[in-house]
Amino acid sequence: MDLRIFTEPQQGAAYDTLLTVAKATEDLGFDAFFRSDHYLRMGNGDGLPGPTDAWITLAGLARETKRIRLGTLMTAGTFRLPGVLAIQVAQVDQMSGGRVELGLGAGWFEEEHKAYGIPFPKEKFARLEEQLEIVTGLWATEPGKTFDFHGTYYDLADSPALPKPAQRKIPVLVGGHGPSRTPRLAAEYADEFNMPFASVEDSERQFDRVRAAAEEAGRGGDELTYSNALVVCVGRDDAEVARRAAAIGREVDELKLNGLAGSPAEVVDKIGRYAAIGSRRIYLQVLDLDDLDHLELISAQVQSQLS
Secondary structure: EEEEEEEEEEOOOOHHHHHHHHHHHHHHOEEEEEEOOOOOOOOOOOOOOOOOHHHHHHHHHHHHHHOOEEEOOOOEEEOOOOHHHHHHHHHHHHHHOOOOEEEEOOOHHHHHHHHHHHOOOOHHHHHHHHHHHHHHHHHHOOOOOOOOOOOOOOEEEOOOOOOOOOOOOOOOOEEEEEOHHHHHHHHHHHHEEEEOOOOOOHHHHHHHHHHHHHHHOOHHHHHHHEEEEEEEEOOOOOOHHHHHHOOOOHHHHHHHHHHHEEEHHHHHHHHHHHHOOOOOOOEEEEOOOOOHHHHHHHHHHHHHHHH
């Protein structure tokens, strides 16, 4: 079971904070550092010092880290044109020496689009499908050949399809709760399917849908990696769990029900339940980015039991 650190910088985090967390992620033996792609805080608070751009952040971290994988859960398809996104991600992959992964989703948070003047189209899912075909198609085009695409929303002609990533194939993540279109997209384009903030039971049902869609598309159902994203709140005792829950504005009982919360033993046990349904990777949503002791505890007493 891989454990990855997943951050939500739109809630209030400067680049230097993210760099500190990313270096701790690497030093403590976690598999990867991922971040959301949002420009507006959700919920209460001021969100200071303001948003940071996902791919500019990852470009910086690519030069400051050596081992960990770097990526997004999920890049918003509404933020960037697919040709531009393919260039950006390929360049960051080069800068990292081949450690980048792209989670790509349709985009959903209308308020952040209004706040920063970003168009919020109605046909987001249909656009996402074209974006996935374009981005993966550009990367897969052989050097010296060109890429063309003529869709409903995007039109590319005689693209040199450059630059190329450092990796032969950048892993692509697709995720979500949709019962039909989402599994189909994952089966067509994804290397990994991620189920965000879902119970073991709901995750199992969705994983089964994705496996079935993959087999229908001519792939083996287990060709994809299956993963979960879950909020994390671990403590050495009840008081420490309660303190960490309060710091992120959550209740302990709710976190235990909907995330990974409690003692290290409780969290290891719940991760085991996800592993039993085929999840091979957990993205730990860390909401208090100043609490590095939390990461140290998870590394020492949770991750060590999963190795």
